[in-house]
Amino acid sequence: MIALITFLLLLVSLAFPKIFVAEWEGPITPTAAGYVERSLKEAQEKGGSLYILILNTPGGLVESMRKIVQAFNTAPLPVVVFVYPPGARAASAGAIITIAADVAAMAPGTNIGAAHPVIAGPQRDKKNDVMLKKALEDMLAFVRAIAKEKGRNVKVIEKMVKESLSLSAEEALKKGVIDLIAYNLGDLLEKLHGRKVKKLGRVYEIKTKGKEVVKVEPLLREKILKIISNPTVAYLLLMIGFYGIFFELYNPGAVIPGVVGAISLLLGLYGLSLISVNWLALLLILLGILFFVLELITPTFGALTIGGIISLVLGSLFLIEENSPYGEIPKQLIFGVSLFSAVFFLTVGYLGIKAQRRKKITGMEAMIGEEGEAITDFKKGKGKVFVHGEIWDAYSKEDIKKGDRVKVTGIKGLRLMVEKVREDESGGAEES
Incomplete structure (x- = not known):
């Protein structure tokens, strides 16, 4: 019964294709690549007839960019990248992602380009210069292949990589870098209707009128990774x-x-x-x-x-x-x-x-410096004293008599080292 219901739901979803819309704002990282791959896969599995990625990015990692481009090229449905809202950009890796879409669109007031690759680390190192040159040539070959496949202006796109060229939406459309300019998502859907896209050996006709638009929200995990x-x-x-x-x-x-x-x-x-x-x-x-x-x-x-x-x-x-x-x-x-x-x-x-x-106020070390009274005569340097309300065994190098004031100078084991307190140390002789 459950299998039958699932099958019927699948037939319904296939009979009424949906438009799936994903949105990414921020650097192109592994998190961005994971989100695009997941949302694109969801569109395929749920009967999507069109996938739109709303993009606003300063660029990011080349490896993550390549994963997104590969996902675009292998998806069995038209893929649209829309640089939006006004003031947004598709710079560096974002520019290559945009031109790799089956349909590249931008909003007025946006820009695209500055896709020159950079190498992390010190730039004025001979070894890094060689690596940068290799990375540049590799990127040029990559964008040339994309531009030819999508029918875009190869020379201008090469300048984006080689000379960090950046273009406004109007300039990009005029030079054949993008396909259209739209003011918002509604305007984009209207302009996409009836457009034909050649992909994976077949021609897709994009139909947007009357189609349900499904927004693919980032997962909690993706939101956290984006923040950190x-x-x-x-x-x-x-x-x-x-x-x-x-x-x-x-x-x-x-x-x-x-x-x-x-x-x-x-x-x-x-x-x-x-x-x-x-x-x-x-x-x-x-x-x-x-x-x-x-x-x-x-x-x-x-x-x-x-x-x-x-x-x-x-x-x-x-x-x-x-x-x-x-x-x-x-x-x-x-x-x-x-x-x-x-x-x-x-x-x-x-x-x-x-x-x-600071002077110790607890433990045996706190006894040092305290004064007391000898309660026995010291014989051979040994005797007993009353200090801190307790009777202690003590020894001294001085001759000490019963009743003398003494001061603790040290501790050895459980025996105190004491010396006689002089009258000047006690503030003078006691008054009679």
């Missing part, structure tokens, strides 16, 4: 993780700081792994934290703290590569975190030293 792949969020999670674990180690048994710290640290590291980061800079941040911790263990009166500040600031500044499509960590945040770290560890270190130098 933001460099600022990942950086904050990293620092919260360090401090949480530090508090747990400093106060064993607190539990909550350790749990929060461990989770934050792992999320921060995972978020950074999704984007292009300088791992040497991450090591500098770790080194800075290590310097701060060592300042507490072996106080150097600020030397290690200064080293920690320098290491933390440099690591934070270089953590995200220059011109990264993911944006950069705000300088105010970096200097704020560094200043807080310096003040925090210097304060904790100062309080630790002050506590070590």
Whole structure:
């Protein structure tokens, strides 16, 4: 019975094809690729006749971009990329994703291009120059193949890659980079109706009138991954993780700081792994934290703290590569975190030293410096004294008589080391 119902529902979905609409705003990361692949697969499985990706991106990882393009090319239904809303862009990897669609559309006030590949790490290195040249040639061959397959302007698209050319929506349409301009989704659907697309050896006629539009929302997992792949969020999670674990180690048994710290640290590291980061800079941040911790263990009166500040600031500044499509960590945040770290560890270190130098108020060490009274004569340096309301065995290098005031100078085992209190130490001779 269940199988029959499922079969009937499948027939209904196939009889009334739907238009599936996905939307991605942000860098092209593995999370973006996973979302596009999943939503495109859902469109295929649920009888979709058209797939539209609304895109607004500064670019991202080449590998993730290639996965999206492959998903477009193998999907047995027309794929449309719509750069929207006005003010949005399809830059770098986003430009290649747009031109790889069966129909490329843009809203007025948007732009496309600047797809020159970059290599993470120092750029003025001879080895990196060779790698960059290889990456450039590989990307040129890739976009040429796409442009020829989709019937787009090969020379202009090559300039996007080679010369970082960027075009407005009107310029892109005029130069044959995109297929149409639409003001919004409704306008796009109207202009797509009746359009024919050749793909996978057959011709698809796009029909949009009267079709149900289904929006594919990101899963909770995808939303979380999108948030933590933001460099600022990942950086904050990293620092919260360090401090949480530090508090747990400093106060064993607190539990909550350790749990929060461990989770934050792992999320921060995972978020950074999704984007292009300088791992040497991450090591500098770790080194800075290590310097701060060592300042507490072996106080150097600020030397290690200064080293920690320098290491933390440099690591934070270089953590995200220059011109990264993911944006950069705000300088105010970096200097704020560094200043807080310096003040925090210097304060904790100062309080630790002050506590070590403070006179003990509990335990046997608290007896040192206390005064009492000899209750026996000392014979061969040994006798008994009354100190702190208790009778103690004591010894002294001085001749002490019963009734003399004595002061504790040390402890050996369960015996006190004492000396006679001079009249000047007691504030003068007692009055009679």
